[in-house]
Amino acid sequence: MPVLSARGLTKRFGGFTATDGVNLDVAQGTIHALIGPNGAGKSTLFALLTKFHTPTAGQILLDGEDITRLSPPEIVRRGMVRSFQISAVFPHLTLLENVRVALQRRVGLDRQFWRPASALSRLDGQAMELLDQVGLADHAHSLASAMSYGRKRTLEIATTLALDPRVMLLDEPMAGMGREDVVLIESLIRRVARGRTVLMVEHNLGVVETLADRVTVLARGAVLAEGSFAEIRANAEVRRSYMGSDHG
């Protein structure tokens, strides 16, 4: 059974159809990439899946259960977390404080959860562990604002992990990164994807080739093709849809 599915998912803005009857199945434990030329509707589909937009029609299923009408916090509580949206970096906090805030957010999300304030200090230990996981432990007490762009994005991944997602949605994790940072974040994503399911929108096709088990190509809001990267690359329609865009 797929972890995350879309069935006939549609979003219209006025007379314009940005997402057009999308069917998508993201299999458990895979890294699934969503690609397509500019304006193909990747961001809109992402926003629908994470409940930042309300669909005009169609269904979203998580673990086979209809989540179309649930709120974003309810989705997070069920283990699906979108990074780079929910987890913003606070520049004037240290890295440790940033992760602690994210951990506190998880505490806040769990309605059953109540613990005395002293227990919150335990969060520091957990925050440190998370920083260690992403290779930022040495910078725990530095301000986020002092970090390079790549490290800030890495910190964002740590704050996403703080919510302990089973399903991670990554929105263009490599955007604005130089080659060195791309390589670093690639290996980080591969590491954090173990035991999780990842759906990512990514423009950098080299990254998609390296990371993705499965690729869905969108064009004009609809699914144009789906398969392995090799299958997608060999698909003449996909090539045609990219022609004239800057992803060549």
Ligand SMILES: Nc1ncnc2c1ncn2[C@@H]1O[C@H](COP(=O)(O)OP(=O)(O)OP(=O)(O)O)[C@@H](O)[C@H]1O
């Ligand atoms: N809130 C909105 N109101 C009206 N039109 C919108 C809205 N959001 C997106 N669109 C339109 O929907 C289409 C798809 O946009 P979307 O941002 O989802 O594409 P994308 O594949 O993510 O593009 P890019 O690769 O450039 O980020 C575009 O034509 C866009 O102008």
